[in-house]
Amino acid sequence: DAGVTQSPTHLIKTRGQQVTLRCSPKSGHDTVSWYQQALGQGPQFIFQYYEEEERQRGNFPDRFSGHQFPNYSSELNVNALLLGDSALYLCASSLYAGKNQPQHFGDGTRLSIL
Amino acid sequence: EDKVVQSPLSLVVHEGDTVTLNCSYEVTNFRSLLWYKQEKKAPTFLFMLTSSGIEKKSGRLSSILDKKELFSILNITATQTGDSAVYLCALIDSNYQLIWGAGTKLIIKP
Numbered sequence: 001d002a003g004v005t006q007s008p009t010h011l012i013k014t015r016g017q018q019v020t021l022r023c024s025p026k027s028g029h030d031t032v033s034w035y036q037q038a039l040g041q042g043p044q045f046i047f048q049y050y051e052e053e054e055r056q057r058g059n060f061p062d063r064f065s066g067h068q069f070p071n072y073s074s075e076l077n078v079n080a081l082l083l084g085d086s087a088l089y090l091c092a093s094s095l096y097a098g099k100n101q102p103q104h105f106g107d108g109t110r111l112s113i114l
Numbered sequence: 115e116d117k118v119v120q121s122p123l124s125l126v127v128h129e130g131d132t133v134t135l136n137c138s139y140e141v142t143n144f145r146s147l148l149w150y151k152q153e154k155k156a157p158t159f160l161f162m163l164t165s166s167g168i169e170k171k172s173g174r175l176s177s178i179l180d181k182k183e184l185f186s187i188l189n190i191t192a193t194q195t196g197d198s199a200v201y202l203c204a205l206i207d208s209n210y211q212l213i214w215g216a217g218t219k220l221i222i223k224p
Contacts, residue, residue: 004156040217041216042215044214
């Protein structure tokens with residue numbers, strides 16, 4: 001039973017570039033949430049996808065966008081990268097019907113902006 | 115503004131010691147409180163608390179929620195070096211969003 005998988009594990013970009021991060025949810029899960037975790041901080045909610053639509057969004061600019069595919073996998077896109085976007089990006093999956101249940105996390109993508 | 119505050123921010127103890135980690139919150143309405151352990155990568159789920167005063171236990175770890183005083187604690191007894199990690203507390207709010215604390219970094223010295 002595969003858990004949540006994310007790719008790539010590490011990524012180095014320069015300011016102004018664009019990046020795409022990928023996530024496959026745990027088998028049986030239909031909802032994907034994305035988080036940004038800066039060093040020494042708790043995760044910050046970016047957005048959540050269910051049925052290929054963005055259902056909820058945190059306090060992040062439009063440079064952050066996403067997509068969910070029919071197989072429930074998801075992408076996070078960040079445009080016009082800033083130094084402050086350097087962080088660990090975590091994907092979590094869950095069942096939409098079980099919203100009051102713990103989410104399962106992937107190992108994250110470590111994004112470094114030079 | 116809803117917030118979750120964890121204390122201490124970091125803690126260094128010796129193997130065999132008992133530790134108590136705190137999570138206090140200012141959240142108007144929430145559904146559940148969660149504890150996660152984060153080593154180098156993915157946070158892994160430890161406990162989910164919904165009712166006040168009922169202890170959840172798993173091996174050497176236990177946790178309890180006090181809805182009157184607005185806090186939760188996570189206890190680890192007979193600590194081992196493998197317990198070294200960041201322990202995160204989060205609340206599921208009324209919109210089913212997770213509100214996270216900054217975490218407590220726990221270091222267990224042999």
